[in-house]
Amino acid sequence: AQSVTQLGSHVSVSEGALVLLRCNYSSSVPPYLFWYVQYPNQGLQLLLKYTSAATLVKGINGFEAEFKKSETSFHLTKPSAHMSDAAEYFCAVSGYSGGSNYKLTFGKGTLLTVNP
Amino acid sequence: NAGVTQTPKFQVLKTGQSMTLQCAQDMNHNSMYWYRQDPGMGLRLIYYSASEGTTDKGEVPNGYNVSRLNKREFSLRLESAAPSQTSVYFCASSERTVDNEQFFGPGTRLTVL
Secondary structure, X not given: XXXXXXXXXXXXXXXXXXXXXXXXXXXXXXXXXXXXXXXXXXXXXXXXXXXXOOOEEEOHHHOEEEEEOOOOEEEEEEOOOXXXXXXXXXXXXXXXXXXXXXXXXXXXXXXXXXXX | OOOEEEEXXXXXXXXXXXXXXXXXXXXXXXXXXXXXXXXXXXXXEEEEEOOOOOOEEOOOOOOEEEXXXXXXXXXXEEOOOOHHHOEEEEEEEEOOOOOOOOEEOOOEEEEXX
């Protein structure tokens, strides 16, 4: 069974500072990994995904994440935070659940606050 | 192309009442999912339907039932609502492929008094 741990339920940065949101995963097979973003009172929106094509994945809004197998990590970064980045971020891993079925397992989320 | 739609957006129930949350997708996806989101708990899978005609339990199925009405629609029913079911409910859909990118609806905010 797969699992995801997001380190830090709340991260606060200043506008223009580096954003680093941490995600570690556990999976018995090569994983497919995702980062989703949720703005207040909205559904989840895909930021980026890792599907083994490249270890450094670029997503929308200037975010990127690096897959590190040796560290079982998939941390999300953005060089310069913008006020509009304030949201909750979820890391997720896709795992096999029997037959031809796959399910996503989500981390508990990290709330990003951006201070002016 | 509306993506994933959910109705209603908000609902208040009394303990013991029943209701059905509706979900529809127009992306011709095979798989559909129901999640609940609670503060500090992330998203937890209630039920999913890998393909039309099949449904399976997720992590927290107790107190819920689902129906995959057709390829487009997947409903979630609370037969006898309890305060513990106060939550935000999200429906999602995906192609039935291993990378499993899911597309989410806007959510239903349910309060059970």
